[in-house]
Amino acid sequence: MLEPIVRFFAPKPLSVLPYYVVGAVLFSILVIIVLINLPSRARKPLIAIVTFLAGLFYATEFFWPIDIATNKNFLTDYLVPASKLGSLLGGMTLTLGILSLLRVHGRNIARLRSGWYNSLALLTAMVAMVIFGLIDKYGTDATAKKVFNVLFEGMLINMDATMFSLIAFYIVSASYRAFRIRSIEATILMVTAFLVMLGQVPIGNALTDWLPKDGWIASLRVENVKQWILSQVNAAALRAIAFGLGVGGLAISLRIWLSLERGAYFEKEI
Amino acid sequence: MDAVWQDILSRPGIYAGAICTIGLMTLIYRENAFYRFFEHVFIGLAAGFSIVVLIKEILDPFLYQPVFKKGEWYWTFVFMFGLLFYFIHSRKYNWLSRLPIGFLMGFSAGQAFQGFANTYLPQLAKSFRPLYVTASDGSLDMAQSINNLIFMIVLVTVMSYFFFSFEQKSKAIRNSAQFGRWVMMVAFGAIFGTTIMARMALLFDRMYFIFSDWLKLVQ
Amino acid sequence: MAMTPKTSKPRDLWERLQAIDRRVLYTLLLVVITLPLFKPIRLPMVTMPSTQKLYQAIESVPQGGFAIVSATWSGGTRAENMPQTEAILRHLMKRRLRVAIFSFDQQGSQFSYNIASRLAKEYGYEYGKDWVHWGYRPIVGVVLKSLVRDIPSTFATDRDGKPTRDMPVMKGIKDIKNVDVIVEIAASGIYMDWIGLVVGANPNLKFGFCPTAVMAPETYPYMDSGQIVGIMEGMRGAAEYEKLVNTTGLATKGMGSISLAHVLIMVLIIIGNLGYLATRARGS
Structure with a gap:
């Protein structure tokens, strides 16, 4: 019964491929037109069905018993296509924000709003990266490849690193101004922070380097104190927190899967 | 002067990176036009790189190659489904973008059961530690026994802090929760300590780039 | 970002201790970070058990074993994740293991390829035979689920679109049971x-994890349970690993600067608190 469907979806030779591709595009456009005209009351149920079916695949694949001989169940062979599907679909979200950027900054330039030259720089940088990035992949021009290297490794990466490094200045200022021992909790936090900070830098290790490396007294070496804090107290406390997070996460996943989740995004009228 | 030009031409990426780094670093003095300009260039490059990645690492291997090289025409449907994401920019039809979003959310939610079981069951099993630990010669391993006891006390008291977060009449639970709060501060203190390390490392990288890679003042 | 808001002038020494100008703080930080670059400080470096365990795990894999390295990081955390990636790849190549690299981050894909290409020349690693780069993948869960069952189909092509199935590096690799070690380097x-x-x-x-230092504490419960064999904690962990693989990289060079920066922050916190406690005592 399924054979005609399987045959229909089988790979096609180059001679007929364009017809199938164009047919698929036209069919998809038709479906989108139908969706656009879908009455409001049918929209949320449709989204709920799509979400449920997507989740059902992985949930069933996990819960369904496997055949001992093949170490598979009836869905195992579809994990690879699902991975490709997820990669293609997820990858298409990469450029979702680009349209907004083009609209906002294109308007800034067109109306010569204040700071329009910054918008021009943004769009120029974007276009340059696209052109040289694609030449780097598909072209052979050595100069263009060098330009891509300047744009990617020289500029983008260094700017990314610089943006994050600025936090170092603010964390120094914030630690100095806000870290006050106003309570028992704050005192515990500060003492632990100091011990961990000393334990993780060589200068702190040097403070207790005179202590023997073996025996019970070695436990007092600052790096061992740090290790003890992390592997005993910190690990136990964070495991307890993780249990709460895990149960909560599972509950939220279940609510999303069954479209029971509440909140602005899920309850908004569509 | 010629030597400088020669150096710039031989290492254009380093010079461009240095100018961009200094441009963005001016923010620590105050917000200024110079910073704004480089901030915009940064956003532009990052956005452009996303487009490049979309084409060469997504559309090429997952759409163009399967469809046009292997004849797997049905991936066209997935591409068209993915285009629905872009309806998010439409005021009237943005609900259509919820279809692929819901699909990916469903995918992720469906995996949560396996994720939970594989992640937390071994954690739970490893939480039951023996309080009387023997060394290889059969004697009491005092240090490990005490460590295990501390581990159990911390685990239970932190859990009691969360599970009994509403007002409690029992003094034992109140004290347990209070102690749990204190030991959580130890964990947060440790996180603060390591955060300092992370941020300082990022700044060191920048200074190293400027003084070593660019100016070649240090080896 | 903006200038420090104007506040009332500090009255005495204790109040002044709590109100050091931010420009002074920033300058001090720049000085302590930069100074050791010109005048290196030699300090003892102790290898932590978490790093040692990761090293041992890779050491225990027989020559020719198969390792997967995922480099999920971008330029923002380059200072920590780049030395980690380099140290791990160096160790894997020193051990003559077969290496497959990929990334769940767009930049991480390019970075890891550049680092691996450079190290491959150093260790005589041939692309396709000894190592391969599978490229970038955007969604984590779907790829991991598929990787467990069928590696050649999950990563059918490398980052340049070349088929991976017939590459010698993939010989005998079918599913997760054929993989000896996985190292995730992530932010x-x-x-x-x-x-x-x-x-x-x-x-x-054996699953090893190389997080940024800020994330290291949260991974300890998983090392305790054995789900993670070892952790390379940020730049400090990378410096320890560099020592283990007998190399001097960015992380080792940075330890002097990082040490002084830590001391500066501790001194500043103590000064601020001294001022605070003295002011409070006077107030009461």
Whole structure:
């Protein structure tokens, strides 16, 4: 019964491929037109069905018993296509924000709003990266490849690193101004922070380097104190927190899967 | 002067990176036009790189190659489904973008059961530690026994802090929760300590780039 | 970002101790970070058990074993994740293991390829025979689920679109049971996905994690349970690993600067608190 469907979806030779591709595009456009005209009351149920079916695949694949001989169940062979599907679909979200950027900054330039030259720089940088990035992949021009290297490794990466490094200045200022021992909790936090900070830098290790490396007294070496804090107290406390997070996460996943989740995004009228 | 030009031409990426780094670093003095300009260039490059990645690492291997090289025409449907994401920019039809979003959310939610079981069951099993630990010669391993006891006390008291977060009449639970709060501060203190390390490392990288890679003042 | 708001003038020494100008703080920080670059400080470096365990795990894999390295990081955390990536790849290549690299981050894909290409020349690693780069993948869960069952189909092509199935590096690799070690180098909580979807599927698999320092404490419960074999904690962990593989990289060079920066922050916190306690005592 399924054979005609399987045959229909089988790979096609180059001679007929364009017809199938164009047919698929036209069919998809038709479906989108139908969706656009879908009455409001049918929209949320449709989204709920799509979400449920997507989740059902992985949930069933996990819960369904496997055949001992093949170490598979009836869905195992579809994990690879699902991975490709997820990669293609997820990858298409990469450029979702680009349209907004083009609209906002294109308007800034067109109306010569204040700071329009910054918008021009943004769009120029974007276009340059696209052109040289694609030449780097598909072209052979050595100069263009060098330009891509300047744009990617020289500029983008260094700017990314610089943006994050600025936090170092603010964390120094914030630690100095806000870290006050106003309570028992704050005192515990500060003492632990100091011990961990000393334990993780060589200068702190040097403070207790005179202590023997073996025996019970070695436990007092600052790096061992740090290790003890992390592997005993910190690990136990964070495991307890993780249990709460895990149960909560599972509950939220279940609510999303069954479209029971509440909140602005899920309850908004569509 | 010629030597400088020669150096710039031989290492254009380093010079461009240095100018961009200094441009963005001016923010620590105050917000200024110079910073704004480089901030915009940064956003532009990052956005452009996303487009490049979309084409060469997504559309090429997952759409163009399967469809046009292997004849797997049905991936066209997935591409068209993915285009629905872009309806998010439409005021009237943005609900259509919820279809692929819901699909990916469903995918992720469906995996949560396996994720939970594989992640937390071994954690739970490893939480039951023996309080009387023997060394290889059969004697009491005092240090490990005490460590295990501390581990159990911390685990239970932190859990009691969360599970009994509403007002409690029992003094034992109140004290347990209070102690749990204190030991959580130890964990947060440790996180603060390591955060300092992370941020300082990022700044060191920048200074190293400027003084070593660019100016070649240090080896 | 903006200038420090104007506040009332500090009255005495104790209040002044709590109100050091931010420009002074920033300058001090720049000085302590930069100074050791010109005048290196030699300090003892102790290898932490977490780093040692990761090293031992890779050491225990027989020559020719198969390792997967995922580099999920971008330029923002380059200072920590780049030395980590380099140290791990150096160790894997020194051990003559077969290496497959990929990334869940767009920039990480390019970075890891550049680093591996450079190291491959150093260690005489041939692309396709000894190592391969599978490229970038955007969604974590779907890829990991598929990787467990069928590696050649999940990564059918490399980052340049070349088929991987017939590459010698992939010989005998079918599913997760053929993988000896996986190392994730990341600036995010992606280790949870690996633990949840991959780690349990092969009891002999060794999963190591190289997080940024800020994330290291949260991974300790998983090292305690054995789900993670070892952790390389940020730049400090990378410096320890560099020592283990007998090389001097960015992390080792940075330890002097990082040490002084830590001391500066501790001194500043103490000064601020001295001022605070003295002011409070006077007030009461």
